[in-house]
Amino acid sequence: MSKVFASLGMSLDGFIAGPGSSPDNPLGDGGMRIHEWVFDVESWRSRQGIEGGRTNQDDAIVRENFSRAGAYIMGRQMFAEGEAGWSDPPPFRAPVFVLTHTPREPWVRQGGTTFTFVTDGIDSALAQARKAAGDKDVQVSGGADAVRQFLDAGLLDELQIHLAPLVLGSGVRLFDGVSPDLGLVPTQVVASPQVTHLTYRITSP
Numbered sequence: 001m002s003k004v005f006a007s008l009g010m011s012l013d014g015f016i017a018g019p020g021s022s023p024d025n026p027l028g029d030g031g032m033r034i035h036e037w038v039f040d041v042e043s044w045r046s047r048q049g050i051e052g053g054r055t056n057q058d059d060a061i062v063r064e065n066f067s068r069a070g071a072y073i074m075g076r077q078m079f080a081e082g083e084a085g086w087s088d089p090p091p092f093r094a095p096v097f098v099l100t101h102t103p104r105e106p107w108v109r110q111g112g113t114t115f116t117f118v119t120d121g122i123d124s125a126l127a128q129a130r131k132a133a134g135d136k137d138v139q140v141s142g143g144a145d146a147v148r149q150f151l152d153a154g155l156l157d158e159l160q161i162h163l164a165p166l167v168l169g170s171g172v173r174l175f176d177g178v179s180p181d182l183g184l185v186p187t188q189v190v191a192s193p194q195v196t197h198l199t200y201r202i203t204s205p
């Protein structure tokens with residue numbers, strides 16, 4: 001059975017975005033620094049239509065995630081911050097299901113990415129994403145609210161944290177309100193000078 005996984009960049013003090021994140025300020029004040037390592041890797045750059053880039057261990061992880069994800073789920077806040085900035089084709093190249101309370105017609109982009117707006121909750125979004133993904137995995141892209149709901153419901157199989165060596169001080173925390181009973185089994189640690197990639201298998205909500 002395909003897996004449901006999340007893969008998020010995080011500051012050393014636990015933030016996935018800085019304060020004041022909005023469509024005019026994606027990832028909030030200083031939050032873009034969390035992802036600096038990814039902007040240099042070949043697999044990420046090629047998805048943006050940019051040539052070149054490093055092909056190191058960081059690149060291998062991004063490449064593998066792109067290849068295993070057959071559909072994506074994200075919260076409306078993440079979508080709103082990316083909507084204006086994502087290229088066409090957007091980097092997903094697969095169906096994206098956006099959790100929202102505001103109905104909207106599907107938004108078809110080039111390269112296999114259609115944004116479908118789901119107003120009836122995470123179970124519906126996951127059923128649609130699993131169907132779209134076929135044998136591939138489903139990636140819950142973020143933000144914190146969306147990932148927390150999947151953690152709380154016991155629907156996430158794997159969590160990757162890409163820990164950037166910086167402190168943000170404030171912003172959006174991933175784990176606020178998550179049950180201390182969450183079971184995390186470390187399955188992989190990969191380090192480069194830019195970032196430390198931590199992978200956990202989730203064993204219980």
Ligand SMILES: NC(=O)c1ccc[n+]([C@@H]2O[C@H](COP(=O)([O-])OP(=O)(O)OC[C@H]3O[C@@H](n4cnc5c(N)ncnc54)[C@H](OP(=O)(O)O)[C@@H]3O)[C@@H](O)[C@H]2O)c1
Binds near residue numbers: 015017074102
């Ligand atoms: N560091 C990383 O790797 C990473 C990854 C992704 C995102 N981010 C950042 O995380 C921040 C956003 O995180 P966030 O926690 O604020 O927001 P989010 O999870 O992106 O979106 C939350 C919103 O999604 C909608 N929603 C969520 N669950 C729903 C449900 N079950 N039913 C209906 N609607 C639902 C609601 O919007 P409405 O009620 O308005 O429709 C809710 O306010 C952004 O700054 C983004 O850039 C960081």
